[in-house]
Amino acid sequence: MEPLLRELRIEVNKRCNFACDHCYTDKKGKISSLSTLLGIVGQCAKSGVTDLSLTGGEPLQDLDRTLALIRAGAELGLRVRLNTNGWYADAECLSSLKAAGLHEIQVSMSHSDATEFDRFVRRKGAFARACEAVRQATNMNLKTTVRCTLMNDNIEQIANIYDLVADLGAHSMKIRAIVEVNGVRDAAASIAASVRVRSIEKLKDRVKQRRVPVALADGGEFSLDAASDIERLACKCGDVAVFVTAEGIITPCPFLRENEDFWCGDIHSQSIESAVSSARYRAFVGHREATSDCGNDAGCACKATLVEQLKPSANQGPRHKRLVERA
Numbered sequence: 001m002e003p004l005l006r007e008l009r010i011e012v013n014k015r016c017n018f019a020c021d022h023c024y025t026d027k028k029g030k031i032s033s034l035s036t037l038l039g040i041v042g043q044c045a046k047s048g049v050t051d052l053s054l055t056g057g058e059p060l061q062d063l064d065r066t067l068a069l070i071r072a073g074a075e076l077g078l079r080v081r082l083n084t085n086g087w088y089a090d091a092e093c094l095s096s097l098k099a100a101g102l103h104e105i106q107v108s109m110s111h112s113d114a115t116e117f118d119r120f121v122r123r124k125g126a127f128a129r130a131c132e133a134v135r136q137a138t139n140m141n142l143k144t145t146v147r148c149t150l151m152n153d154n155i156e157q158i159a160n161i162y163d164l165v166a167d168l169g170a171h172s173m174k175i176r177a178i179v180e181v182n183g184v185r186d187a188a189a190s191i192a193a194s195v196r197v198r199s200i201e202k203l204k205d206r207v208k209q210r211r212v213p214v215a216l217a218d219g220g221e222f223s224l225d226a227a228s229d230i231e232r233l234a235c236k237c238g239d240v241a242v243f244v245t246a247e248g249i250i251t252p253c254p255f256l257r258e259n260e261d262f263w264c265g266d267i268h269s270q271s272i273e274s275a276v277s278s279a280r281y282r283a284f285v286g287h288r289e290a291t292s293d294c295g296n297d298a299g300c301a302c303k304a305t306l307v308e309q310l311k312p313s314a315n316q317g318p319r320h321k322r323l324v325e326r327a
């Protein structure tokens, strides 16, 4: 395996108790067996991977499965992170995650107003439970990050969301602009530049006062100057991190997986190592390194690359054609 690859990202399950407006994941269909997933965690640890990132669906809805993966990763010396909506993360659940060896919990919160939050995820009481999860996790000294997806309807609230994150005691905040894939639509692309800049300026002011670290995945749209207190997150897909979908497809990027041309293998028939060394995967990484633009015109703001060498497949969709035309 290439020495730079250091993170394995696994979709633990598909099901979820929320129905967020912006969510790009598929909620239906088969998922890989736990033993297959444990096998790839072992393979990756041997090949020099240092980080395991668990996502879903809602991973805590399948707590035993999630705990088994955390335990396996931690025993192999991996830093294990978990993305969750926080609903099931009560004190007992958090203690079991910590005991299993979880290194960091990342709770998703994209609104600071309870009514807005609950409406957005379509679950009453969701805001209160997410807040409590963050509070409890920090109280038990579990590294806690709040993940926020930036959209048309929350960009002007971003400084308030940051204040909430700081009030709850979280250790850091990660912000990523919405990606319009798998039928997700948002008016984010049409947000006026002046609104983007003003909102981020407000956020910068808050960060100066509250000092909770913030990282933002963007492509320059938010005009972060070099002296900004906000870290800019680069896309890690392909060279640093590999993604495994709930079905077991190996692909560099979670957002590009609707396109079969980005499928580089299947954990049921292939090792991660062989998928990562495949011509298709290497082409993605090579092109991304050369151009630093993935050509994803679906709103992903961290701008990586599209594989120029990819040939259109039999089942290409309209979006694929657009991507190939741009490459």
Ligand SMILES: C[S@@+](CC[C@H](N)C(=O)[O-])C[C@H]1O[C@@H](n2cnc3c(N)ncnc32)[C@H](O)[C@@H]1O
Binding pocket: 016, 022, 023, 024, 025, 055, 056, 057, 058, 059, 083, 084, 085, 106, 107, 108, 147, 148, 149, 176, 177, 178, 179, 180, 181, 184
């Ligand atoms: C798919 S969720 C799965 C884990 C868990 N259910 C949660 O919400 O954290 C992981 C992260 O992806 C983000 N996300 C979902 N749809 C997105 C989209 N279209 N663009 C960018 N991020 C998205 C969510 O906000 C969440 O922070």
Ligand code: SF4
Binding pocket: 016, 017, 018, 019, 020, 023, 024, 025, 056, 057, 058, 085, 108, 121
């Ligand atoms: S909680 Fe996570 S997986 Fe569930 S719908 Fe929301 S973003 Fe998607």
Ligand code: SF4
Binding pocket: 235, 236, 237, 253, 254, 255, 256, 294, 295, 296, 300, 301, 302, 303, 304, 305
């Ligand atoms: S920049 Fe491209 S490769 Fe990176 S996360 Fe966005 S869509 Fe994926």
